[in-house]
Amino acid sequence: MRILLALFLFLIPNFASAELHEVEMLNRNETGSMVYSPNFLRISSGDSVRFLATRPGHNAASIDCMIPDGATPFKGKINEEIEITFSIPGLYGIKCTPHFAMGMVMLIQVGPTPALPHNLPAELPSRARDRLLAYIAELSE
Incomplete structure (x- = not known):
């Protein structure tokens, strides 16, 4: 019984320190059209991100060629609010499946x-590539 109690008390701080971040899926904001807001998040391992279906017609999905080794890809349904917990460190590319070619991406x-990354995967649509490169340039400053 004491072992279970000690284990429980040891794990509580890990769960309590995890944060929940929210990202809106938008048709337009001050930065342009077909965007996530924010377009970049810096989070800790174990944190979760809730993608809010703020406007109809969007989803959130990992870009398969832009997730860390060992990370599990995900794909939400259109108009679905989903919550993903990120436990593997690294840089994740996120896309809206129907608006990927229009550049609806985030990091x-x-x-x-x-x-x-200095080079992005060749299979990215040009608008998505341009936006991701712009986000990376901002981060490098």
Whole structure:
């Protein structure tokens, strides 16, 4: 019984320190159209992100070629509010599946600052690539 109590008390701080971050899926804001707000998050391992279906027609999905090794890809349904817990450190690319070609993307950095990519995967649509490069440039400043 004491072992269970000690284990429980040891794990409580880990659960209590995890944060929940919210990201809106929008048709337009001050930065442009078909956007996530914010377009970049820096979070700790174990934190969760809730993608809010603020406007209809959007979803949140990982970009398969832009997640850390060992991370599990995810894909929310259109108009679905989903919550994802990020436990593997690294840089995650996130897309809206129907608006990927229009550049609806964002970045989530989990844990310490990883080396930012200089080259992005060739299969990215040009608008998505341009936005991701702009976000990376902002982070590098």
